[in-house]
Amino acid sequence: MRDSVSKPGIRARLRVEWPGFTLDVDEHLPPRGVTALFGHSGSGKTTLLRCIAGLERKATGQVCFNGEVWQDERTWVPTHRRPIGYVFQEASLFPHLTVLGNLRYGQRRTLAKAENQRPGENKLSEVSEDKFSLEHAIELLGIGHLLERRPAALSGGERQRVGMARALAVRPRLLLMDEPLAALDLARKQEILPYLERLHDHLDIPVVYVSHAPDEVARLADHLVVMDEGRVQASGPLNEILSRLDLPIRLGEDAGVVLDGQVAERDERWHLLRVACCSASLWVRDNGAAVGDHARIRILARDISIAREPKTGTSILNTLPARVVSLGEDSHPALTLVKLDVAGSPVLARLTRRSAEELGLTPGMDVWIQIKAVALL
Amino acid sequence: MKNLVTASAVLAVALAAGNAAAEEATIAVAANFTAPMKIIAEMFAEDTEHTVVTSFGATGKFYAQIKNGAPFEALLAADEKTPKKLADEGAGVADSRFTYAIGTLVLWSAKPDLVEDGKALLASGDFNKLSIANPKLAPYGVAAVQTMEAMGLKDALEPKLVMGENIAQTFQFVDTGNADLGFVALSQVMQNGEITKGSGWVVPADMHAPIRQDAIMLEPGKDNPAVAAFLEYLKSERALEVIHAFGYETE
């Protein structure tokens, strides 16, 4: 108990009861990377996020961050004293302030607090450091040209970017994001996702990201917490959770895994990139990434077929050796999910039961997988 | 509501009598005459074949309503000025005008022992406020001012004056204790010929002009026998007895 409190990361043991809904969670979230809270609406993921932020006064239990107690039986640190940044689903910018006014709102108060706490220290360095952090946030989210505008004059995507910059301008030690893309259409989402990835790559603070969209989770998360009806169903590193046979059912068509690798080679002629991952190579469409860049690829279970021999004469580029780990149920009685091991990385394949039977698939068997589509994220 | 109860009571009596010649008179009555009027109206219904429907209120408002077509058939005013004006303007029947009651002014306090010799008390200045009715609006206010003038105390008392818009409000200022003293109507503090609450000093009638309350028949009531009958009934022995019991004089 003591240990889990002082361990780095977020410790949340919480209970919230409302008519018709109970949140009951006892979790430890890692101190770095992006943790996605994933689940349907009503699963309690937003409530859990609000509890961590101190926005749910009715919650009982304990919240600790890197050993600091934010909430327990005796302690309640109010939201404005928690070192967090919070991005709301609908941005929630202050309509009476310009974009710059919104950004400065939190920054100014953070600055004032820092001065009050450490009156003896050199204030100038604080100021310049903070200026940098605001400028950095503005640059990171590409909102420099919007500073004099009012929120009402921004598009949904721009508003959300300002919301993120505003949250970063308080120099948080923990960033909480509540479905920042949910209110946006597909085009706006595509506009913002690159910025989110930049955050992922540039920030060294932990991020808790609430989402119900598998593609966002696949693209951004390092760690996944699956929630349902106020409880945690599964929690762990992204791929470990994605490849669990008892869970992907919830994802349906989106069942699949995410692999991290590195761009190893560019084929100029065919506009392809070779990505080295799991001791093998996968060819993907060239998206402009440089050789040596970190690459994340997503492979959906429905895009993998299994053969007992390496096939030739097919249109499929990527064929890899694999070993069957286990077989599980899928969302339809005609289908089965097969968990495979590809050089140490788990991969899921979706087959008909009939094909699995005809192939005689059993755990431990060596097979070849053909990957029909690989998405470079 | 009270009007309705009175009216329906009167009406019920009239219907029980079953008199085919019964007529109904609609009469506007000054608020200060409310209590005696209710009794007189019931007696009138008993003693004659007619009935009255009464409406109580401020004389100034009745004047504005009458001038603008209100269907009142007679007015029992709180002053003599308004019936005269109505008669001059042709809204009232000039020769029907008469004084049905003369108000008596009393210097009154809600405190039981405060008022003994009224004049000496006023001269001493030993009280917080003196409540009077607004002399611009209420005859009792005029009489109060005349009384202070007769005593030679008007200027001395001026800073202590508070004014009620009518004699009822003047009474409330004193009754609630906010003003120690007030010139109010004897009818407000008298029951069965006695001052029942606080202490009072009846102002001698020679200190002010008589507070005449006049009645007049109005144009709409000219051909209604019940109206003439009621105005006549007000001068009857039985009616006068009621009027005196409430602290009014008559001619």
Added chain:
Amino acid sequence: MLSDTDLQAIGLTLRLATTTTLILFVVGTPIAWWLARTRSRWKGPIGAVVALPLVLPPTVLGFYLLVAMGPNGPVGQLTQSLGIGLLPFTFWGLVVASVFYSFPFMVQPVQNAFEAMGERPLEAAATLRASPLDRFFTVAVPLSLPGFATAGILTFAHTVGEFGVVLMIGGNIPGVTRVASVQIYDYVEALEYGNAHRLAAVLLVFSFLVLLALYSWRPDLRKT
């Protein structure tokens, strides 16, 4: 055109309406804030009490205030023990009465504005390090300005037009408690209709100009 007493009455009216509005901004806003945000079971009863002056006829409300502020009433006992003396027939007595009478006109528009704003902007401010008081002044008040403007206009106009309560509490003392509405009433009751019309016209034109200025100053009021 207007007599000295008329001008005096108008000046007094403006002083009363301004004082009442300013006091109600200070007194009414916290109550509106509480009513807009509480989940307490007292919300209903307190909201109803705030609305009560709308129900009571002014002279009745005035009568009860007269009793309460009188020497035997609770307010009167308090003011006497504080050495202030009795409030009826004083300017400050009128102010107290007007504050009561105009209470719902201040509280309800401000409460509605706070409710329309919702929790979210305040939560956003909290995550940006703003303390509760800070959030109130830098977020809640600016976002509810149209509600405050409406409340101020209604309270001011309502106090200018107030009559029954003032009549009851004031005692019609020139320069102290004889406000314009009472002066007009006196003219009407005394059948001096010419004077009444003149003063009423001045009051109407003045009020119209004040309201017009406020409505043009705040364009968002025109939209609603």
